[in-house]
Amino acid sequence: MKQAHRVVGTPARRADGVAKVTGAARYAVDLSVPGMAYAAVVRSTRAHAKITGIDRTAAAASPGVIRVLIGDDLLAAGLTPYYGHVVLDHPVLAIERVRFHGEPVAVVVAETKREAAEAAELVDVSYEDLPAVIDADEALKPDAPVLHERRGERVGDEGMDEGEKGLVGNVCAIARVGWGNIDEALARAHLVVEGEYRYPMLYGYAMEPYNALAFFDQGDLVVFSTAQHVYMVRRDLARMFHLPLARVRVSAPYVGGGYGTKSYTKVEGMTAAAAFFTGRAVKLDLSVEEAMLTTRSASAHIRARSAFTKDGMLLARDFQIVMNNGAYTDNTPLVNSKTANRCFGPYRIPALRVIARSVFTNTVPSSSLRGFGAPQGNIAGELQMDEAAAKLGLDPVELRLRNLVGPGEEFMPGKRPLDADLKDDLRCLASALEWPGTRIGRSIGLGVSASDAGAYPTSTAAVRIHSDTSVTLFTGSTELGQGSRTVLAQIVAEELGVPLESVGVVNGDTGVVTYERTTGASRTTTITGRAVQEACRDARRRVRELAVQAFDLPTSEIEDTAGGIRARGRGFSYGEVIEKWFGAGGEVLGHGAVRRAEGFAKMPPFYEIGCTGLELSVDRETGQVHVTKLTTVGDVGFAINPALVHGQDAGAAMMGLGAALHEELIYEGGQLVNPNVVDYRVPRFSDIPDEMVHLLAERLDGSGPFGAKGAGEGAGNTVGSATASAIGRLLGIFPRELPATPERVWRLIREAERVRTRKTE
């Protein structure tokens, strides 16, 4: 039963609405300080090479140039010239060697942006080429050139459950999941579906490219940037400059798109180094082309087998996954382990074996992107359910229903039991899509996923109740557009019983707000939301304490009311209690913290559900796919702001559609050949499905506030497999490689024709 709520559960207007529609919202790229200098980056023109010399003479003499900085300068100054939250192997600027085309080699600081850019052209870097490896399978071969003969220092344990064993050659990370006897299960199977699947390398294209403004203020480092995880970046910068955490301030104002692409350190180290060596405030704005050379997502090559009984019950699944993670570690261990956890689906599987390996190559380093690991694994895991259904003559929805785990059921040993009713979600989705579809020339594809989301559940929050009963919330969660300022303010208003308009939010600035581990993995509503609730409850407790003293009453005679307390037969607002206690002015501070305990004791903190399907048609002449309908089921436990949940679902699904149909970073030789938004095609208005339906499933089964759990990634996770499935059901052959570009689909059509001809012959 839903409880009666006042503010949560309503589509409250966005707190950042007026600022964003009037152009008043300030992003890091809009910031400037007096006397600021500008930086430009010199990038490697080689995929893999030894740096034999860097001649800075001409650049240094160029008009307006203040300093030309290289990696050796950081070493000479005793700074830590590497960053990385798991492995310290990513050089701020290349040292001795470059490992991908586009890697930063030098930074030019000048009085103007144009002077910096012009001088950057004059930095003369000489290289001695080394053999390069671009493909991940190639990089695994014994004779492949090795990118990291010596591994960087381990500074974090995210995704490193297997330790360092097996990390030889170019293997950056290994994850294993499994149980039961695979070989025995395969041997007695009625059907084994087997295949190789490929998910593309993607660029998130957050529309505000990476940028930072850095300066030192009496020895304290201050950085404004596009960072999603301001506290993670703070740790990297503190290590780099040997500063205490307290003396590094990282602030992210409004962020122009994140989707995981702005997790962890990007340009902050370079910019801070430029400020350190010049003594100036320095601004570095990357272009989109440079941003595409900064971070991408890992592509995946998956060899998968799924074994079934003749009734379509899963007996075993076997996945061997190779991911291309590029030149440095960054977030690879975590993405890799999530891929392993997320590929086999929320199904009952008697025997499972998953081995995921991420491999260093001479390409742009990969890191997080929306759903990380889930879309990659899903293409194999879910598509094999459809392939099996086709072979067994079973309905794919029915096949899934037979195998799905139910609410409260553990599907990964020792982990949190499933906190969702996926069978019901799937039935809702199928019904909304009018499954199995009757329209000639159209086909439906759908899928489900349950991602171990939320990341490590460390979060804190603070609320200040002012003497007029208005409230300021302090949170380390950054506003990426997901609407955290709005949702968290709704939670405060509900908990404290104050009007939403009287709640202000200060966020994303390590110098001001309380600790938040990350803003990612769909965690803010669930985990930060719980910390905010705790902070509100702490503030209420303190108000009661003040009332006890101010009114000289026993605690038992004070009760909480909306926006205040009740004592001596009358109500007092928070402000009245505060002013009474202080005599004049004053405020109350509440602090909340959550950790891996109580509701979050079991990992993951929650499962993020994906339940998306679509209907499409294919132009048999051109191979062009047209999506006629797209439906999402947002299984979020409780929608604190339904409009924002719909926004997350629509956005994630549309981004998933980009990867399913268009997007792919393409390497030719050692060079990325489409690092621009002309050649890397993202969804546009003309790609909107004819009809979009966003459903909500609210069963109050989440571990977050009011039974909520996260959204933001799930709706996109199954779009790739659903697209491939719909195309396959239409053509008779399932595409096993995404994106399903017109050329690939056209080839499938021809192949299907050949198969039919052979059959009739």
Place this chain on the structure above:
Amino acid sequence: MGSREIHLRVNGGERRVVIEDQTLLIELVRSLGLVGTKLSCDSQVCGACTVLLDGRPVSSCTTLAIEADDKPVVTIEGLADGAKLHPLQEAFIERFAFQCGYCTPGMIVSAKALLDAYPEPDVATVRHWMDGNICRCTGYQTIVEAVLDAAEQMRGAP
């Protein structure tokens, strides 16, 4: 590198400014503190930098500032009437037609040009006209709805 003085008419205000010949329109408006106009793709495909030049939507990232000499320029900051938001701005808020907001200024300016040209657009017209504006967050549907709402609102207004 030459420089020249131009007569600038931005958001109803007028002034003379000296610019270098190669100055781009986006550089000029942002240097005036009108930083609502955003740079993204820098190659005329994303629409984030859209402003109205002489009533027409242009990508200010690939338009020279000298082209704005003596022509009216409207940026996102010029749409609201004091504290009163333009119907498009109201509709974008009402429909949750933005998330990160980075594309929003260009999006709203393009939509204004659309409604100036077609006060009664249908869904197909909106999708076609707005195809030059990329949004990575919303999935577009809410933007289409917002534009249609605003059109209706503006037609209804006296």
